[in-house]
Amino acid sequence: MKNAAMNYTKEKEAISTFLGNFTQVLNNGETNAIADFFDREAIFIPDGMKKIIGANQLGKTGNGYLKRTDFKIGYAIESITIENQFAFIEAFAATTENRISDLKPVPKRSIDFFVLKKENENWKIYRYIFNNVRELEVM
Template structure:
């Protein structure tokens, strides 16, 4: 189980790094082939093409600078696990350079695919009051 948690921690840290770099081409391979991305205020993206399109759309609108905290990783079987995280930082609007605070809580469903842990489902919502 310690190896599983370490592998998933590495996956989540890699995801955060690529998210902050607005690097869609490095994020998409972190998802399973049938991965699902459920971003607040956006339609659900299912499968590689939709996930890619969703991140491209996101990064065309904003640039993130956030730090993730992993609160728990719960292996549920040899090939599935759940991770609960939070993130805090800033978001910069591509349209005008304006910055606002960013804070989310996240839930990841992770699946072992071809011997590697990947993101099967990812959902987040803001913990900040609406502005």
């Protein structure tokens, strides 16, 4: 029993590190590296936008959007549940990006849900959806 608990803790730490690395790639605007975090059969459903299917489509999105808007994100992980080769992560995200029209920073909050899939000892994003994006009032 002790081994199973240690392994579960180790996997949760690996998932937290994985999401930290994903955050860093987004914050650095490394568009070409984004697809590496997604499973080849991934589905990404951003709030209010068309869903994107397949990791190969993810690197083609944005067209420099992350750098152009100086997009930044941080995740606060609420819970991680692991079942066999899948992990389910509930998180809150805080983002800022510069509005294209006036370059003023726009902070937002959202609820994010990830399903990760483990293949060959590596976690990959299998499903990613976020919603309830709220623009925060800037004082």
